[in-house]
Amino acid sequence: MSSGTAGAIRRDVQGLRAIAVVAVFLFHLYPDRFSFGYLGVDVFAVISGYVVSSVVLREVRNTGSFRLGNFVRRRARRLLPVLVFVLAITTLAWLVFAPVDTHGDVVGAAVSAILIAANAFFHAQSTDYFAGSDSPLIHLWSLSMEEQFYLLLVAVVSLLVVARRRAPQALRIPLGGPALLALSFGTLGLIAWVRASVSKANMFDFENFLFYFPVGRVWQFLAGIAVAAATTNRSAPPWMARHGRLPSQLLVFVLLAVMLVNQESATTFLSWQRIAITYLTAATIFVNSGSSDAGVFARSPFVAIGDRSYSVYLWHVPVIGFWHVLTGEVTNFAVAVIVVALMTEISYRLVERPFRSGHRPATSNWMMAFGSLAIVLGSVAVVGFGLIEQEITSRQPADTSLAGLGDRWANFANKVPRAGCVDDPFYYSCGALDENTDVVLVGDSHAMGIAHAFVDAAENLGLKPYVQVATGCYFLGSPSLTDPDGEYPTACEVLTRTLQIEFEKRSMVVFVSECPRTRFEGCPDPQLEKRAGTILETRRVNVENSVAAGVKLVIIQELPIVVDDIRRRQTLIDAFLSRDGGAVQRIDQRFEGYREIFARDEMELATRFPDSVTLFDPKPILCEDDVCLGLTSEGKAVWANEDHLTIHGAEIIRPALEAAMRDVIAKRAS
Numbered sequence: 277m278s279s280g281t282a283g284a285i286r287r288d289v290q291g292l293r294a295i296a297v298v299a300v301f302l303f304h305l306y307p308d309r310f311s312f313g314y315l316g317v318d319v320f321a322v323i324s325g326y327v328v329s330s331v332v333l334r335e336v337r338n339t340g341s342f343r344l345g346n347f348v349r350r351r352a353r354r355l356l357p358v359l360v361f362v363l364a365i366t367t368l369a370w371l372v373f374a375p376v377d378t379h380g381d382v383v384g385a386a387v388s389a390i391l392i393a394a395n396a397f398f399h400a401q402s403t404d405y406f407a408g409s410d411s412p413l414i415h416l417w418s419l420s421m422e423e424q425f426y427l428l429l430v431a432v433v434s435l436l437v438v439a440r441r442r443a444p445q446a447l448r449i450p451l452g453g454p455a456l457l458a459l460s461f462g463t464l465g466l467i468a469w470v471r472a473s474v475s476k477a478n479m480f481d482f483e484n485f486l487f488y489f490p491v492g493r494v495w496q497f498l499a500g501i502a503v504a505a506a507t508t509n510r511s512a513p514p515w516m517a518r519h520g521r522l523p524s525q526l527l528v529f530v531l532l533a534v535m536l537v538n539q540e541s542a543t544t545f546l547s548w549q550r551i552a553i554t555y556l557t558a559a560t561i562f563v564n565s566g567s568s569d570a571g572v573f574a575r576s577p578f579v580a581i582g583d584r585s586y587s588v589y590l591w592h593v594p595v596i597g598f599w600h601v602l603t604g605e606v607t608n609f610a611v612a613v614i615v616v617a618l619m620t621e622i623s624y625r626l627v628e629r630p631f632r633s634g635h636r637p638a639t640s641n642w643m644m645a646f647g648s649l650a651i652v653l654g655s656v657a658v659v660g661f662g663l664i665e666q667e668i669t670s671r672q673p674a675d676t677s678l679a680g681l682g683d684r685w686a687n688f689a690n691k692v693p694r695a696g697c698v699d700d701p702f703y704y705s706c707g708a709l710d711e712n713t714d715v716v717l718v719g720d721s722h723a724m725g726i727a728h729a730f731v732d733a734a735e736n737l738g739l740k741p742y743v744q745v746a747t748g749c750y751f752l753g754s755p756s757l758t759d760p761d762g763e764y765p766t767a768c769e770v771l772t773r774t775l776q777i778e779f780e781k782r783s784m785v786v787f788v789s790e791c792p793r794t795r796f797e798g799c800p801d802p803q804l805e806k807r808a809g810t811i812l813e814t815r816r817v818n819v820e821n822s823v824a825a826g827v828k829l830v831i832i833q834e835l836p837i838v839v840d841d842i843r844r845r846q847t848l849i850d851a852f853l854s855r856d857g858g859a860v861q862r863i864d865q866r867f868e869g870y871r872e873i874f875a876r877d878e879m880e881l882a883t884r885f886p887d888s889v890t891l892f893d894p895k896p897i898l899c900e901d902d903v904c905l906g907l908t909s910e911g912k913a914v915w916a917n918e919d920h921l922t923i924h925g926a927e928i929i930r931p932a933l934e935a936a937m938r939d940v941i942a943k944r945a946s
Contacts, residue, residue, distance in 0.1 A: 292560065372847070385397055503561045703744060716786045719749075752818050
């Protein structure tokens with residue numbers, strides 16, 4: 277992702293940088309649409325191998341030596357000041373505006389990036405780059421990976437220079453372009469051979485290792501080094517000067533097609549797309565070496581973006597992530613481009629260019645660099661000592677519990693010990709389902725959140741409750757109920773069908789609490805009503821079948837701030853600005869769109885089957901105006917909760933549950 281020393285790069289290579297960084301930008305902005313934009317990283321790997329080795333080879337061939345200290349100093353001045361500047365602004369903004377439980381990961385990633393170890397940091401966390409990490413610094417793994425390779429490269433070159441001086445005749449092994457290209461192919465073959473021997477159980481870990489560390493990309497760097505060895509300090513062959521321009525332009529268009537044409541994502545590290553991009557990039561640089569200042573991609577707009585590609589690369593993921601934190605939405609394309617362009621120009625002019633120009637930076641530039649470093653280190657101290665958590669806690673009402681801050685899932689019902697309840701890895705159950713059972717609670721993790729309140733409410737009424745809930749396993753939307761004679765491939769569907777058979781035998785009173793959006797591919801989704809319609813139809817059929825079998829249903833309507841991948845947890849700015857010291861959370865408007873669709877359908881079902889379907893809506897109990905209480909297992913307002921609204925033995929909701937049970941039992945008896 278980095279640029280080389282001034283004067284060591286051709287205009288066409290800068291154009292390739294522009295193409296690569298735009299592809300990566302588009303991938304992070306719209307991963308479903310530009311599924312292969314991430315291959316811009318592979319383009320950068322080849323370019324970096326070419327540029328850095330060109331600088332090294334030029335110095336060795338011109339002077340007969342290599343000054344390691346000068347190289348490291350140039351790289352540090354080139355990369356670190358602007359990196360630290362971006363990290364300072366990102367971490368500062370994140371500490372103020374992002375949920376507090378993300379702070380540790382962000383400052384950890386920032387420090388690891390400065391220490392050239394961001395790839396090791398994310399690999400140690402088993403972060404799947406393609407799973408949509410929340411970190412605004414996830415992209416810095418590639419910068420660390422490249423710098424680690426540079427250190428390896430200069431170490432090897434330094435050893436070769438020393439050895440050549442001491443034993444010149446012993447080191448006449450040809451290391452020209454063809455030999456290095458053959459070595460690139462050989463390294464690729466070796467990695468493929470090792471990969472073939474890895475078991476399926478270990479394949480993810482192995483490919484994750486190849487992805488994050490330079491050992492898996494040596495063949496890509498070698499492809500760029502081979503081009504540098506074939507072209508540095510040498511005149512281009514006459515045919516390249518005369519005929520290289522058109523083939524190189526065609527190669528770039530093929531490269532663009534592979535990266536930006538929508539297609540199904542590759543599932544392996546050594547995909548044909550990655551291999552093709554690598555050698556297409558190397559071929560483009562080589563073929564155009566005789567006319568590097570000509571062609572479409574060597575024109576000023578592309579060169580200008582290429583010159584700023586490092587700053588674009590550093591800024592684009594923090595901007596995308598920050599917009600998502602503030603709005604809960606995918607970044608608008610125009611907003612992303614404008615903000616990234618603005619931040620890029622600021623960092624490029626004030627920090628990047630002064631330090632990489634080769635001239636002595638002004639005192640103000642140094643002050644900005646060291647000030648940025650102080651902000652990053654200060655952020656580490658603030659997070660390490662828990663100062664923000666303490667500040668937020670001090671602003672809470674006196675009876676507010678902050679239990680489970682480190683692991684909010686500890687607040688979930690299936691993590692709270694209770695006599696008569698079993699916490700299985702797949703499901704959470706309380707009691708036994710038999711002829712004496714009066715009321716039942718089923719559903720997914722939303723049902724887990726109210727399991728204790730449900731059990732307490734039933735026992736207060738002298739009823740015998742039974743709870744059977746499983747994370748990610750919904751009841752009314754299950755195809756195993758819609759098609760009773762079908763085959764059930766998952767444990768969830770087997771469990772759901774088994775329970776339904778028992779419910780029908782006894783004409784049970786069944787409370788259902790689940791997220792009706794469980795099997796949506798995305799949330800939020802622009803095709804909301806289309807996807808909702810599929811689930812609604814299944815739910816309608818299942819409700820009709822249950823009612824026909826004599827089951828009495830109480831549908832606990834969607835809790836108003838439960839949004840699966842739009843996290844509305846407390847932040848420092850919320851603690852200062854929101855009422856009640858931040859003990860409330862705002863209802864997400866996009867969520868409300870989902871809720872309204874399902875609420876309309878549930879109301880229709882309740883109207884259609886007034887004797888068999890009852891609705892229980894917690895919103896009037898928990899919400900006021902546009903905010904809703906978050907609850908701990910003690911039933912107290914809390915600023916930090918998971919994507920679910922966690923409710924256990926909550927006194928706030930238990931009386932309403934008791935009333936709903938009393939009414940439906942009375943209705944059943946009549």
